[in-house]
Amino acid sequence: MTEGIATPGAGWRRADGWTSQKRKKNGRRSGRRAAGEVAMVDDAEFTSYYDRPIIKPPVWKTPDVPLYLFLGGAAGTSSVLGAMADLTGRPALTKVARVTAGVGSMASVGWLIHDLGRPERFLHMLRVFKPTSPLSVGTYILSPFSAATAATAAVELLGWFPRLKRFGGIVAAVFGGPMATYTAVLLSNTAVPSWHEFHGKLPFVFAGSAMAAGGGICMAFTPVDEAGPARKMAVAGAAIELTVVHQVENDDSIVSEPYHEGRAGKLMRAARTCTAAGAGLTVVAGRNRLGAIASGTLLAAGSLLTRFGVFDAGMASARDPKYTVVPQRERMAAREAGKAVRDGETRSVVR
Template identity: 55%
Template sequence: MVPPADFRSYYGRPIVRPAVWHHDIAAYLFTGGLAAGSALLAAGGDATGRSSLRRAGRVTALGALVASTYFLINDLGRPERFHHMLRVAKPTSPMSMGTWILSGFGAFAGAAAAAELAPAPLRRLTTPLGTVSGYAAAVTAPALATYTAVLLADTATPSWHAAYPELPFVFAGSALASGAGVGLIAAPVDEAAPVRKMAVLGAAMELYGAHRVETTKGILSEPYAQGRPGKLLRAGRTLTALGVAGAVLGRRSRVVSALSGAALLAASLATRFGIFEGGIASAKDPKYTVVPQRERLARRNRS
């Protein structure tokens, strides 16, 4: 009997080429989600007459958007590449659609923030513009928060591709939680009741998605549980739990609310970096490409 062949890659090199993205893209994932969550926070504050939430959300959405654009362009290497991607719109390309989503959201978020920061004499004229633009940014925000999940899952990177059903939940929940973090830091405690609900919803979505990514993908869940990605994702879970607990139990304390908001922001950052690094790790090790392929072939042969 010939023993089963052991898989080997060519001189130990990866079978799937790891993504050429650097940590600028991981930071882009975080700031894009933060911008989306903050836009939703601002729209909720505007709709309920909570001016501190509206102002914090609009300003943060613009700041996060500027940072997000910087990280994306810096990773592209040549700034004109971003402009070139706007020459076409390809619905089947997450990168093409993401460029248009980012640009449209940027126009709305920028107009809303400009109206918010306008001098007092112009406030009467700019308020309607800010309201319309703020709601338009909020409508675009879910697409901004989740298109990056589609972008990662659409690659050949094994652990990203396998997690395509859950990554949108992780990224949407992370965006909501980070937006709630901004609200908890900026808002007085008597205005923060909707923010606490936003934090609980975002944390529930994020933890649910991350749990499934880390436990239901067989061998492809390993990169999310080991090494640096595992440490980051565990830190994200812990910070999320602390942030939600502080938001719910410390609702009368301005200090506890602010600390809870900071914990939620740190949790979102850790989660995004953990997901990013877990996928990169899975592409570097050939077994995460070969073993799932063999398992699929074995199931097909049995059927």
């Protein structure tokens, strides 16, 4: 007789290493025990081999990647704001937005390279362009965007080549929108449950968060008489972010749990508080200099916390096997139910 051995998370296994999952793969029903196997504990609702993660969590590090997400998003929307301000005759807002975009883009590249470990790894990504890969497409968004924003910020500060400034600002604005949202597509294109499940919502979360950050930062450093577009962008972005984050956190799927549990939950709650307070203060006191500084700071902090919260939620879902197993079983059950309905309809037609 083969001796049964208790294992955490797996329920029971045989001494030769076969678990209940392996029996299922070989066509045996979970309710039947093979000869010589002894049940040590009740069957769990979900199982994984030795309770280990089923997917491998991304190797991206904190704080490198969340800071890259935040700075890139703020730079992207600031570049759009700078182009709009330039075309509408707001020189102070134009300068602040261009400098914010330039500094933010270069800082985001720095954090990305730091996460990669060696600078040449970033250059290696430029050797191939693959339209089906969000990472490859994102590399070709980040590269021209950072070059255009850095050059535009430099000539803005030096006062050289006014026509080149406008051209560089327009180029940066063209890539600014994709820069603010492509990272959400990149995250949701992975197998990480709490990112992949919300592939239709994360781009809106990142877009709203980037608008709140870019508008808030520019509003804080711009004279109030020229900061009207920055205030509007910040409030609109905060409204989008709060609305879509609420939908993500209250989704019926189990993979929404990491967004309101553990460290990720604390970060998301803090982000929601800062963003809501910043938006409210912008409406009430945004035309006051101190109010603009305070509200801009709160909005930028809320955006930063959102990026950290989304990142942590995804990593938590990758480490816990239930966020992979339970949705898979729900999809299998839904397919089987749909097949049963179709078979019933077919039989009724034949009769």
